[in-house]
Amino acid sequence: MAANVYAQLVGLAAGVLLLTGVLLVWRRSLAASVRLLSVQGAALGALVAVIGVQHREAGLLAVAGLVVLLKAAVLPVLVGRSVPADAGREESPRLNPTAALIAAAVLTVVAYLVSRPIVGSSPDPAVRAVPVALALTLLGFLLLVGRRHALAQLVGFLVLDNGIAAVAFMTAGGLPLVVELGASLDVLLVVLILQVFSARMRVKFGALDLDELTELRD
């Protein structure tokens, strides 16, 4: 692959990752969040594939397939299935959307500043895009902190995971296949547990508002 095409493709994939991250902060509708999550997973897979083709590593291509399958299809479907039909949008997020968006802008700047030492003067476009992945991680945290709905928080968790995975792929050309497989299974497990948990919550409280859970009991 020509160097500039590679740079363009990495830039494009990173751009989509960041854009979906910001849109996730922006949109409050759960259904839209799930769709965005799936787009984000696809972008992450594309990024891995591009890096794999550039470095001529067949293993990475396999990982890319796995990422797309898991993050663009399985996880969004799993989360999407538990979105209740009547849950149109989250009416009152903890953080009002305007403030959350400004916070997202600030977090991106922070990511840019703190990733200076990692990026250094590396010529590799993938490494130069690390701030985007870091920003995605921070945005995931922002979602976790700023949302009330259990499923919206789950989405935040998955964004966080996407961010971490993106950092790994960009800096080191990815983790070994086994580690990646293990991590992915972990995430899958977490999602399944949380899904069961949220189903229990709905049975118990009739809602998924985490503000209900403020007391500790024996």
Add this chain to the structure above:
Amino acid sequence: MTAVQVGLLSQVVLAAVAVAVALVVPAATRAVVAGVSCAAVSVAGAVTGALAMAGQAGSIRLPVALPVDPVAFAPDRLGGLFMLLASVVGVAVAVYGIGYVSGPSASRSSWAALAVFLVGLQLVAAAADVVSFLLAWELMAVGSTVLLLADHARRAEVTAATVWYAALTQLSFALLLAGFAVLTAASGGTGFDTIGSLRPHSAAASVGFVLLLLGFGTKAGLVPLHVWLPRAHPEAPSHVSAAMSAAMVSIGLYGVLLVCVRLLPGGPAWWGVLLAVLGAASALYGILQASVASDLKRLLAYSTTENVGLVVLALGTSVLLRASGATDVADAALTASLLLVVSHAAFKATLFLGAGAVLHATGERDLDRLGGLGTRMPWTGAAFGVASLGAAALPGTAGFVAEWTLLQALIHGARLGDPMVAVVMPLAVGVVALTTGLALLTFVKAYGIAFLARPRSTEADAAHEAGRTMTWPMLAGAAVVVALGLVPGPVAAALATTVGAAGIEPVGLGGIRLTGLNALLDPLALAVLAAAVALPVLVSVARAARRHPARATDLAWGCGGARVSPRMQYTATSYAEPLLRVFDDALQPTRDVEVTHATESRYLVQRVEYRQRLSDVVEVRLYRPVIGWADRVGVQARRLQNGSVHRYLGYSFGALLAVLLVVSL
């Protein structure tokens, strides 16, 4: 004896004459005679300032027996600029005062204080060493405090405002004294040239810089030291508000410039970031408060904070960019800060004088009770309108030229290698843009609510145009706003020379070219182009008007009904309501809605009362706790001081013993 020397001496002599005249002349002719003599002080200042700005030298030395550098007044180019600026504002204010003053503000002490205030302002800019600077600075502070107090007997708010003002003036003086003391100790001299030899990267320089910045920032009205502005400006007589906002605040900014350009040039990058952060906070906070204010003079006062913020932001980016080696862009930013100062002085003086004329005519400064003044006070309306356009930075005015220069500097400041610069520049662009947008809303509101629509009170209905001594200074101010907006090139070039900035040249029909940045702005050419495209429109308007003359009708559109009561109109409060909701978290208004139900049924509403209070968040959150703490300390301290002579003598005795012991050890 050089011309500048003559000018400096004549200012002092004329000021003494003006004080004497104010004290001696009887009330009947006092306003005219004292006003003219105050104007003479400022005319002398203007001439001296212009000469100094052109590079002429001259100094007056005061004979003192202190072991310090010579105590001298010798304006350099930058000082000359600010002397000119303060003096021109002074002339307008003094002439305006002739027709404006009445009651307490026409007293002997007020006129004498005005003369002292004006000469103080002018001499601060001429000072060439610490001692003379502080001397003139105090002259300015004393004069302004007395002027502010004019109306204290009738209104309690005046006393409160003066207390705030005096306290912050003292704070400012203390900070300046400390800052200059640090610099003097480190450099070994009180002369500005001696201090200028100090290394800016030393620790002493940084301590001095921060102290001086806070001291001058207090005078200039930087957040969080701005709290005196929205109190003092509304309560002072309007010509004094104009002088305070346009001249005194500019002198505060002169202080900041003096530090950054003359005393400690080439400071480290963090100075720039500190300045930029303070400036951005002031700009945003000031304009937010201004946009929701309903008191016309309070609105203008907060807008002063905004403009000061922009100047300091420009200065900060200039320092930051110089530290990262981008000299041409830094020069452009520095010039932008001077352009902002000059344009602010021009439009803000006009706006305050206009607000004074409105107050004079209606006795109201609450926008919610004004309206329809445009037809009743055409000249004031015209001047206020033009100055509002300037404050909103629309093309064809001085404000636009200044903001354009600043924005050009900001977008060319992108330095990929330096992460600090890379982060500051886009944020600064965002801040400047939001400030501009909100300023637009603020001044559309100020002009539209006060001068358009129908009067909202009988006082506004009965308004009359101000006298000539009041309208002429306003119109002159408006003319300066337009002139600077249309032919900024020569002015910008002259301003650039006062701070040694390169790369700013006049071009075309009086436009500006920033050579290093490859950008140019020629407002007059733009105006010609605008006229060219407007011509066909005007021709077709004229043709259509000949064929189909307009018909008048009684009613405006009211959804099919007759909505004629002026109470149905939007007020300043309702105009800013959407914005207030958007920025609810930042402004924290308190609202009470009281609904009185009809006696027959609680589904029928008899009246609804809506009250909204806006207080200064910084004042409530920062100052109230400090004041409360100081009060408590004061109460504790009273125990030390109970009036017993024996106890006081005991303190002295104890102190003497302590000194003796310390000395012997």
Add this chain to the structure above:
Amino acid sequence: MTGQAILVAAVQVGVVVALAPVLAGVTRQTRARLEGRAGAGVWQPWRDLRKLVAKAPVRATGSGWLLRVAPVVLLSSSLLVAALLPLVGAVSLPLVPDDLFVVVSVLLVGTVAVALLGLDAGTAFGGMGSSRHMTIAALVEPTVLVAVYALSIPVGSSALSLIVQARLDSSAVIASPVSLLAVLALGIVVLAETGRLPVDNPSTHLELTMVHEAMLLEASARDLAWLELGSWVRLAALLGLVGNLVAPWGIDTRVSAAGLLLGVAALAGKLVVLGGLLGAAEVFLAKLRLFRVPELLAGSFVLAFLAVTASYLVG
């Protein structure tokens, strides 16, 4: 050089004035067809204008000089913008470069004129429209300037013709994340500035939901005609700019008769496509609540801001 630039500016003003009502017509017609109505045809706005100019204006007592002046100011500012922007040719006048800050401020002159017009007659609706209009205008400002900043970084200048020229020379720039984010942000801003859905509904008849229309309630006959034409020209010029940023092909860089003709045709094509898209999109969009608009604008600001940040990463 100057002569050529003046020629281009004159052509642009003429073409935009001719096309702006057609653009409005295309938008309305697309919307009508998609909603299953026959529609009035794309030439209806032109017929409306002709009718309005030939009527005697009715002016309420209490409305002053502004009712006469503001429409002319709005139209002139829109025409000036059309003359400055690189629409048909990417050539700028030597003394009046198409600097984006200047263009934005000229647009603001029109905005302010209309806002003052809303306050002039002293009616409740006028004030309401004016207040909302200015609130939106104030919040739009940061996005515009930051998006411009992002676009200007690769070129090192805020002159639009240089930006468009650079995109024409290396079309790879167009698909870069920086440019996509910035153009997306600019697109949202254009919708807000020109009073389209989802910020303002141009075809509403309910005064309480109006923004732009509420300020024009007092205007009639030729006053209304100038106001309408002014807003259409503004829409056409801004859409033309977005079109030229997304697809700069066809714009004339070396002024020649054939090039100008091609430029005019390309501009007309882009405007028709964008107008159709706008009309189609408006079928699916509902008007946002007024207090949700700041969210939209904050979102567009973040996009513009990310564009700047991204330009450091890519650049």
